[in-house]
Amino acid sequence: MLIKLTKIGITSSGQGIARKVDRIIQDPIWVNPSHIITLSLKSGPESCPDLTEIVIGKDPEWTVFTVLETPEQINNLISGNS
Numbered sequence: 001m002l003i004k005l006t007k008i009g010i011t012s013s014g015q016g017i018a019r020k021v022d023r024i025i026q027d028p029i030w031v032n033p034s035h036i037i038t039l040s041l042k043s044g045p046e047s048c049p050d051l052t053e054i055v056i057g058k059d060p061e062w063t064v065f066t067v068l069e070t071p072e073q074i075n076n077l078i079s080g081n082s
Contacts, residue, residue, distance in 0.1 A: 001032075001033065002030040002031060002032055002033075003030070003031055003033055003074070003077040003078060004028055004029070004030055004077075005028070005029050005030075005031055005054070005065075005067040005068070005069055005074065005077075006026050006027070006028060006029075006067055006068040006069065007026070007027045007028070007029045007065050007066070007067055008024060008025070008026060008044070008051060008066045008067060008068050009024070009025035009026075009027070009066075010023070010024055010025070010044070011023045011024075011025070026068065029065065029067075031054070031056060032056075033077075033078040035056045035057060035058075036054060036055070036056055036074075037055040037056060037057065037058075037062065038053075038054070038055045039052055039053075039054055039071040039074055039075075040052065040053045040071070041053075041070065041071055042066070044066075050070060051066050051067065051068065052066070052067050052068075052069060052070055052071055052074065053065070053066055054066075054067055054074070
């Protein structure tokens with residue numbers, strides 16, 4: 001079973017505190033839940049403040065994605081309670 005998540009890419013310009021978000025790119029991705037190693041909540045820019053960093057794969061070929069869904073939403077999708 002695969003779950004559909006929303007991968008986030010952020011383009012920004014400037015440096016330090018003058019850095020501003022130019023664009024947020026959202027792409028759907030399909031992930032096999034059995035390949036998920038970790039889920040961790042992280043803070044994003046003001047326009048999408050709560051993002052989840054998801055690590056999939058196995059050592060040494062880990063892949064890290066930032067997704068729009070929270071860890072709780074991802075766990076609900078995995079358990080089929082969406």
